[in-house]
Amino acid sequence: MVDADQTFVIVGGGLAGAKAAETLRAEGFTGRVILICDERDHPYERPPLSKGYLLGKEERDSVFVHEPAWYAANDIELHLGQTVDAIDRTAKTVRFGEDGTVVRYDKLLLATGAEPRRLDIPGTGLAGVHHLRRLAHAERLKHVLTNLGRDNGHLVIAGAGWIGLEVAAAAREYGAEVTVIHRGPTPLHSVLGPELGQLFADLHRDHGVRFQFGTRLTEIVGQDGMVLAARTDDGEEHPAHDVLAAIGAAPRVALAEAAGLEIADRARGGGVVVDERLRTSDPDIYAAGDVASFHHALFETSMRVEHWANALNGGPAAARCMLGRDVTYDRVPYFFSDQYDLGMEYSGWAPPGTYDQVVIRGDASRREFVAFWVKEGRVLAGMNVNVWDVTDKIQHLIRSKARVNTEALADPNAPLDSLAS
CATH class of the missing domain: 3.50.50.60 (FAD/NAD(P)-binding domain)
Structure with a gap:
């Protein structure tokens, strides 16, 4: 009661x-x-x-x-x-x-x-311009990707963050042609920096995605309410039947x-x-x-x-x-992503400018590794790519603030839980 x-x-x-x-x-x-x-x-x-x-x-x-x-x-x-x-x-x-x-x-x-942040350019009112935040958005986009794949249609994505890349992967699995327009030098640059951002660029290129880095959309061109193309500030015009705005929230x-x-x-x-x-x-x-x-x-x-x-x-x-409980909220930030045959988990916080090196444990060329963002010998963040059951150990390293031997950190044979007391 x-x-x-x-x-x-x-x-x-x-x-x-x-x-x-x-x-x-x-x-x-x-x-x-x-x-x-x-x-x-x-x-x-x-x-x-x-x-x-x-x-x-x-x-x-x-x-x-x-x-x-x-x-x-x-x-x-x-x-x-x-x-x-x-x-x-x-x-x-x-x-x-x-x-x-x-x-x-x-x-x-x-x-x-x-x-979702909105594109402040001409043409955003056209029927083929999409965002992805709500269930209704996903239902609509699912229908769009099905049609694009069937008709060999083109999707232009503004933004190469997590949403942009995950939708790019989904679109390619449906069979759509995909072009990603991104202002940064690599995908996910503000989160992973250039070292790991390039890995995601290579992953998507291997699956047929085209990238335009260092550019931004300036206009979405249409006719009779439908999208025909997307123009960028470098003077290029990219064919498009639909456009996804994935420029953050x-x-x-x-x-x-x-x-x-x-x-x-x-x-x-x-x-x-x-x-x-x-x-x-x-x-x-x-x-x-x-x-x-x-x-x-x-x-x-x-x-x-x-x-x-x-x-x-x-x-x-x-x-x-x-309820008056004695609680302090200090969870280590965590997220995950699945793109094609790549699954990853990221723990911590290490945007560009906060770390002095990235240490790789495993084989990045095979996309099976753990990356660590390190500053002065202390682990700020870790990302496991197609390597599983290590999140708790990575988060323990981050929480410990212990100085670690980076050679041992890079050695897959050195147990992670032995690197910090």
């Missing part, structure tokens, strides 16, 4: 919000739990949208965090297709829905996520900003500023998942992490903090 004396409201029905609601009940909270989601689908996980579901290898129902009946069974008041348009911090209320429903909260969690902070909460500047990744307990500048409001910007004690910097594991772990951590 629900005790109406306390009400916890969660704004955002993605993985972070759904797992927070689950955790509140698992931890014994008996008050009202209100989960407000601006999509009409039940909360779902996003990785399949560019991986298994997009490829047709996973069923649509496999993406959902819980069975639809779970919410009522656990007394979660789920509001689908509803947006929150105001937070009144003084009255401790949120206003949502077409009728302006107002509910009071004792604790509030913002799990509003992020949204922006945290959805408008609601928090209007409520007067502290927002990180864009140079720090933007997002709602939270402390180590995921509390915002208002002690009764928390934030988790893609929208939260937190100071990571291990890496001694502020960061905003957009990956699945951050939502999976951040939502429950915020829920426990809302």
